[in-house]
Amino acid sequence: MDSELARVYEAVTQAVCPEDVFGVLTGPDEGEALAAVFRQMARGCHPDRFNGDPEARELAQEAFQKLNDMRERAERKLARKTYGEREAPSDDAPASGFTEIETAKHRYRISTTPLAEGDLCYVFRGTVAGGEGDPARIVVKVAKEPADNDLVRNEIRVLTRLWLDLGSGSKHLPVLLDQFKTEGKQALVLREIDAHDIPTILEKYPAGIDPAHVGWILHRLLSVLGFAHSKGIVHCNVEPAHVMVRPRDHNVFLIDWSYAAVEPARTGEGFRTVNELYSPPEAAERKPPVPASDLYSAAKCMVELLGGNPETGTVPPSVPDRLKRYLDFMLITAPRMRAQDAWEMHRELSQLRQDVFGHRGFIELPM
């Protein structure tokens, strides 16, 4: 990946306020200083520079948009003469029912009521003190007991690896901002993802969603799986609560990497959990995880999203036959007979979507 693009992408991805991006503005005219830093960074990530490289271009578009958003925030602060002030609490920080945690990087205001509770972790919403608006919104995932620290540490390890080099999958990954320990319990800080997990979508659409939507959702999911697999990482726990869908720009995020295995064939790392409905048969059989394991679980999630039965893999009769057969290939019991390669399935799905759904442009999924 282009190093200048990577630098800008990382800066805007990790920033919680404009000062994190543009730094101290010196000289007689702060506005001019801001414009100069902005111009240099904008050159680094201008999408037109990457016309021949769709993967880089997509990342550049995202970085460019975030950079422009941060410039607007910086200009507003300059106009109010508050640029450089980080101490003010964020606009939407909770007024009560929160606790404060300070790390070497940031001070957080964290709600004391969990947003979600898993088997081993609580997830809380919060904000970064001195941050601004959306970029300041975070979630904190904390082990319930010190005995569960290992899994949180594993998620930190895996996310760090996934973020080592940028790629087409990066925009589908949670952003790790920080980590800390509280009362002996390991915690990690992620950017809040403004999206809906599949169970939330199914609450609104109990009979399932239009197969054309499943088409783009699975396409994004295969993209992040292809990216992770190319780095030797198997997620090992793809299930509906771990797939977050953002209808406004058709982005999809694969979250909860606590159970992921790194290079399982070489390291011997295995499945750390078995999900009765979504895990592939090899998980319960304590066989090694393979990329095909994630494809199986991804297909089960899509069956459910189509209004089908994830236990049996059956889908409603209205689902186009070709999509059904495509999913059946990912659901074969024997891992070696099953679809193996997320990128290959990604390519095949492009063709399938074109043939079956045609060019329908941006289709809205109201939430």
Ligand SMILES: Nc1ncnc2c1ncn2[C@@H]1O[C@H](COP(=O)(O)OP(=O)(O)OP(=O)(O)O)[C@@H](O)[C@H]1O
């Ligand atoms: N970055 C995020 N932004 C917004 N919501 C999130 C984010 N991360 C997690 N969530 C929400 O919290 C839920 C639980 O998250 P996650 O699966 O990571 O933790 P967990 O299941 O509690 O952990 P564990 O399974 O290890 O006990 C998700 O289904 C999602 O709805």
Ligand SMILES: [Mg+2]
């Ligand atoms: Mg989870």
